[in-house]
Amino acid sequence: MTAIETLFTPWQSLAGGVLIGLASVLLMLTLGRIMGATGILAGVLTPSAHPDIAWRLALLAGMISGPLAVMAVTGQMPAVDVPVSIPMLLVGGLLVGIGVTYGSGCTSGHGVCGVARLSRRSIAATAMFMLTTGMTVYVIRHVVWA
Structure with missing residues (x-):
């Protein structure tokens, strides 16, 4: 790979x-x-x-x-450059849609606007986005692609 x-x-x-x-x-x-x-x-x-x-x-x-x-x-x-297949893009889009629904908003709403308004819910959501992103990058780059 x-x-x-x-x-x-x-x-x-x-x-x-x-x-x-x-x-x-x-x-x-x-x-x-x-x-x-x-x-x-x-x-x-x-x-x-x-x-x-x-x-x-x-x-x-x-x-x-x-x-x-x-x-x-x-x-x-x-x-x-999108280094994944169309089926993976569809799965990713579905997962994002589920996350947006359960998270009461997306990264732009929470991260840009909610944090600026000092919304506790948005600060917590943004912290989770960042933590999950960091863990995902680590797993993909150092475990899957190692």
């Missing part, structure tokens, strides 16, 4: 973090809403339960069009 290499991209990561933080602050300031991606998507998928669909669609369109903005600036689409 081939080891997975993670590229260190501090400037791109910083820029992305600043943009996500700015977007979440602007959404809270303008509409009083929390920018949790799964909650926004759920509002689009169940419009009868969420009549405020316009801003949700606009935000999703912005998320989807991000790679096009990168292409406009750099002249090329961002490289995406």
Whole structure:
């Protein structure tokens, strides 16, 4: 098996973090809403339960069009390398969906917005996300791919 290499991209990561933080602050300031991606998507998928669909669609369109903005600036689409099969992606998506349901939100909602609001539930959820992520990376890199 081939080891997975993670590229260190501090400037791109910083820029992305600043943009996500700015977007979440602007959404809270303008509409009083929390920018949790799964909650926004759920509002689009169940419009009868969420009549405020316009801003949700606009935000999703912005998320989807991000790679096009990168292409406009750099002249090329961002490289995406997914080192797993389609069935594994589907299993991962299902597990994320279950986690989002039981965790009352996703990493963006808890980690970016909830922690900033000093929500105890979000701080606990984010701590669990980070702990689980660290353990998963360790197991994949040092046990499975060893």
